Amino acid sequence: MGYRSLAECVADLEKHGHLIRIKEEVDPYLEMAAIHLRVYEKQGPALLFEKVKGSPFKAVSNLFGTIERSKFMFRDALPKVQELVELRSDPMKALKSPFKYAGSALTALSALPMKQSLFKSTFQKTTISAIPQIVNWPMDGGPFITMPQVFTEDIDKPGVMNSNLGMYRIQLAGNDYIQDKEIGLHYQIHRGIGVHQTKANKKGQPLKVSIFVGGPPSHPLAAVMPLPEGLSELTFAGALGNRRFRYFRDDEGFVISADADFVITGTVYPHENKPEGPFGDHLGYYSLVHPFPLMKVHNVYHKKDALWSFTVVGRPPQEDTSFGALIHEISGSAIPQEIHGLKEVNAVDAAGVHPLLFAIGSERYTPYLKERKPQEILTISNHILGKNQLSLAKYLFIAAKEDDENLDTHDIAHFLSHVLERIDWSRDIHFHTNTTIDTLDYSGDGLNSGSKVVFAAAGEKRRQLLTVLSDDFKLAGIYKLASPGILAVQLDDYLNPQQGKQAIEALKLQLATCDLSQLPLIVVCDDAAFTAENINNLVWVAFTRSNPAADIDGVDAFTENKHWGCNGSLIIDARKKPHHAPELIKDLEVEKRVDKMGEPGGSLYGII
Numbered sequence: 195m196g197y198r199s200l201a202e203c204v205a206d207l208e209k210h211g212h213l214i215r216i217k218e219e220v221d222p223y224l225e226m227a228a229i230h231l232r233v234y235e236k237q238g239p240a241l242l243f244e245k246v247k248g249s250p251f252k253a254v255s256n257l258f259g260t261i262e263r264s265k266f267m268f269r270d271a272l273p274k275v276q277e278l279v280e281l282r283s284d285p286m287k288a289l290k291s292p293f294k295y296a297g298s299a300l301t302a303l304s305a306l307p308m309k310q311s312l313f314k315s316t317f318q319k320t321t322i323s324a325i326p327q328i329v330n331w332p333m334d335g336g337p338f339i340t341m342p343q344v345f346t347e348d349i350d351k352p353g354v355m356n357s358n359l360g361m362y363r364i365q366l367a368g369n370d371y372i373q374d375k376e377i378g379l380h381y382q383i384h385r386g387i388g389v390h391q392t393k394a395n396k397k398g399q400p401l402k403v404s405i406f407v408g409g410p411p412s413h414p415l416a417a418v419m420p421l422p423e424g425l426s427e428l429t430f431a432g433a434l435g436n437r438r439f440r441y442f443r444d445d446e447g448f449v450i451s452a453d454a455d456f457v458i459t460g461t462v463y464p465h466e467n468k469p470e471g472p473f474g475d476h477l478g479y480y481s482l483v484h485p486f487p488l489m490k491v492h493n494v495y496h497k498k499d500a501l502w503s504f505t506v507v508g509r510p511p512q513e514d515t516s517f518g519a520l521i522h523e524i525s526g527s528a529i530p531q532e533i534h535g536l537k538e539v540n541a542v543d544a545a546g547v548h549p550l551l552f553a554i555g556s557e558r559y560t561p562y563l564k565e566r567k568p569q570e571i572l573t574i575s576n577h578i579l580g581k582n583q584l585s586l587a588k589y590l591f592i593a594a595k596e597d598d599e600n601l602d603t604h605d606i607a608h609f610l611s612h613v614l615e616r617i618d619w620s621r622d623i624h625f626h627t628n629t630t631i632d633t634l635d636y637s638g639d640g641l642n643s644g645s646k647v648v649f650a651a652a653g654e655k656r657r658q659l660l661t662v663l664s665d666d667f668k669l670a671g672i673y674k675l676a677s678p679g680i681l682a683v684q685l686d687d688y689l690n691p692q693q694g695k696q697a698i699e700a701l702k703l704q705l706a707t708c709d710l711s712q713l714p715l716i717v718v719c720d721d722a723a724f725t726a727e728n729i730n731n732l733v734w735v736a737f738t739r740s741n742p743a744a745d746i747d748g749v750d751a752f753t754e755n756k757h758w759g760c761n762g763s764l765i766i767d768a769r770k771k772p773h774h775a776p777e778l779i780k781d782l783e784v785e786k787r788v789d790k791m792g793e794p795g796g797s798l799y800g801i802i
Contacts, residue, residue: 196270196436197410200455200501203267204254207240212263214238216797219245222253222337224784227330227506230255231780232788232802234506234513239263239801246502249326253502257411258516265520267411268434275434275524305432307354307439313452314442317495322366322374325456325494326502331474332781335483336368338473341503343406343417344379345449346390349397354441354449358386359427361417363507364405364458369469369483378470379403379462379487391462391487400461403489404448408455408503410435419521420582446492455500460489472775477546477738478509479775481634484641508778509734510543518543533577535570537595539584540603542737544730548586548632550737552603553578557594557652568594568622568650575648579626586632588644589737594652607677607729611659614679614714616651619748620759624648627743636775637741645743660712669704674726680715682732684722688769691744698747698767705749705763716765725768739768 197203207213220226220243233241237260243253258264265272327337342364348356365371365378381387387403394401406413412435416427428439440452448459467485475481505513518541535556542550555574557566571592578584578592591613593601603609624647631637631644638644659679672684683701688694698718705716717736719725725735740746745767748760792802 197267197412198437199410199453199497200254200408200503201499203257203411204240204242204501207257207263207267208242210266211239212266213240213242214797214801216241216243216791217245218791218797219247221247222249222326222328224329224332224781225787226253226255226326226328226504228780228784228788229791229798230504230506230513231508232792233798234259236802242501243326246326249324249502251324251326251496251500251502253326253328253504255504255506256513257503258415258505258520259513261516261519264516265523268415268520271412271434271436272524275430305429305438307426307428307432307441309354309442310440310452311442313440313450314444316452316497317450317457318498320494320496322377322458322491322494325366326504327367328504330506330508331480331778333472333480333776334474335365335469335471336371337366339364339366339405339407340505340507341407341414343409343413343451343454344381344387345404345406345451346387346401347449348390349394349399349401354428355426357426357428357449358390359413359417359431360386361414362387363473364489365470365473369471371468371488375491376468377458377460377489377491378468379489380470380473380481381486394462395464398464400463402448403460403462404450405458405460406451406454406456407458408501409451409453410437412437413439413451413453414503415517415520418517420525444493444495448492450495455497456502457493457495458491459493459495460491462487462489474508474778475634476507476510476512476514477549477632477634478734479636479738479777482636482775484633510546510730515543518547533574533581535574536578538603539578541584541587542606542733544606545733545737546635548583549588549635549637550733551578551584551587551590552606552609553590553592554595554601554603555592557596566594566596566653567618568592568652570594571650571652572624572648575624575650579646579648585630586635588631588635588637588646588740588742590646590648592648592650597652597654606733610680611678613649613651614659615655615657616653617649617714618656619714619764620752620761622650623746623759623764624650625743625758631741635738636773637739637745637771639741639744639773644741647742647746657714658712659714667708669708672722674722676717676726676732677729679713680717680732681713682717682719682722682725684720685718685769687720688767688771690772694767694769694771698765701765702747702749710749710763714763716763718765718767718769720769736766736768739770739774740766 362381416431432438470486472480537554539553555571559569626646676682747765749762751760791798
């Protein structure tokens, strides 16, 4: 739909039964986030908070809480936007099917940003502290913007067509920030805004930043889209929203989104940082305090009756899961077209997205060999790990499409089984050590520092996977079959690397007496029952709590010509380590207050 504003979107959702109003006054400290999480867990409606304690503004969340609602908001634009992304990825399609794609060029042209100063008079000024000070988790360092659209321009090539619109978290208060005058920006340096800041730093000039909140739902979605090179986020927002991105410049030269509900403008000076965090993040743990760029606030604008848009970040699935599903639907074909031989790739949401990738590729290099083995898919894996945010992954499982044309990377349990049936642990493990991982991932040996591993499987089945533990299988302690061929083994707390290694060596001695022919993977954990409870718990524990080079071991392990492998089962030590960040735990008193809202007469009655 061509929504002109967030308010228009909210009205449309309410009209069609996709949104409810929270009429009680709610506390932005933990309570609003707790309400959002409970409603999301029930796949409930979007939420309009009418009375936010300490703020004159209303707030809205869970807009993208289900894929069905996400599609509903863009019901008129999805097909043509998919065509636009396809054409940017593969322009030859227009030549092959000119009539099919005849309207796509017009779509791009009609979506170009529009400079329009008529909206200047619709904005008023406020302060950072008047904005809803939403804190999601008990240990968070302060209130954060969780649905921002952060706009910057290339200092060497100014203009909105050379801009970047990205979604990077913003800390509004707390720590050492001067109230209403300073806020913190958190982003990785390889992101678009990081490139812009690097250029500004070299010239010794401040980077101008505009932060938009609210506006049509196409705007925040454009800010997180992995768009093909050369396709502007502002143009994409126009195409997706059936409405050109309207903007003007204020008296200080900052770009203002004319359709946003709030706009915060400010400058980031070269090498000026302040501590930012902690923050409950999408891996299900806190990202800790680190120095990040400091933004000096110039102005805070808002429209009359502005709505503050927010989400809650935490262990998946969360609202950004629907974001991801919608992004995949729009642009899922783009990455395979950019990497020759790749059929599909999935950043596994249940494992926190970045730690774990599943991929399927072609394996055509050696059709003349009696035994097929991974070769082409290893080349593809190197492409994947060098591609944009996919480069943040720690674990990449890649399979050959020729072994099962119906294999699906989104069917987690089946995909793992497919790989484990075929993989040769003595040959098919490939490490990348002393490299970069996600800044938010603390499983490595330093900030943004860790390792990666590729598990590649191609060829006929090598083994059947165990589906039931027999009475003859005996290990000391607690253990559970977590998935076919995967055993979760509970060991004592990990105290230090030496003690951790000794515990694994002791386990290996036990395993040496067991029949492991159908148990290719052992996941060592703190709680076997929790780990084995469901597939989401399994992948979350196994792949968020381990650093491949440090935490992978194996039965009958060896190193030959710098290649590590094992002849028996692979072991992943996924216990919590002393250097790991704490996991996210809800506040029980706040949960009790939310419970009352689900009682008769409460706004959440019948929903939670």
